[in-house]
Amino acid sequence: MTINSSAASPPLRVNGPPFATATSLVAGTSANTLSWYTGEVGSTPARSTATAEIDPSTRVSFGMRANESALRTTVENLAVFSAVSFSPSDSNASARYAALTQRISDNLIMPSGSQTVANIEAEIAGVQAAMKTTTDQHTQTTATLTDMVQNIEGANTNEVGSQILDLQTRLQASLQVTAMLARVNLASVLGPNA
Secondary structure, X not given: OOOOOOOOOXXXXXXXXXOOOXXXXXXXXXXXXXXXXXXXXXXXXXXXXXXXXXXXXXXXEOOOOOOOXXXXXXXXXXXXXXXXXXXXXXXXXXXXXXXXXXXXHHHHOOOOOOOOHHHHHHHHHXXXXXXXXXXXXHHHHHHHHHHHHHHXXXXXXXXXXXXXXXXXXXXXXXXXXXXXXXXOOHHHHHOOOO
């Protein structure tokens, strides 16, 4: 079985007819072979096929390929199961059905250490959790910045006017003191008797 078929690596078929005596394989074509997967066949991890920057310091990878081993195995077994039919007149139909369901059940139980659909689901759920956390952080930051802008732009005009008037009064007093100090000289300090 070809795991990843493409134009460069087509699926192999039994070289026939006659199929009963065939002993070799030939490359399948679209005319005589159904390809279940015609998508991207890269050698990089499937999650890395789609990435997004959700924050200046955070990138998440959430890509998928339908030919990942867990998905491929599931589709292959379901395809076999759906392709077989059982005639009510066949006395062995019940036994054949039981044997087929047992084999498919065994095939759908992934060996320890193999990728499972639950593994893929967990990886995608991890990305969703990271995105939720980052979204919450962005929401908090937006609220803080909105409050800050509101405090600046939405200031009470009466309060601002009062503060400006207070500042103006202090500035006038300071300027008056400065003007008086500028007129002071040694003669005025010592007085007319000096």
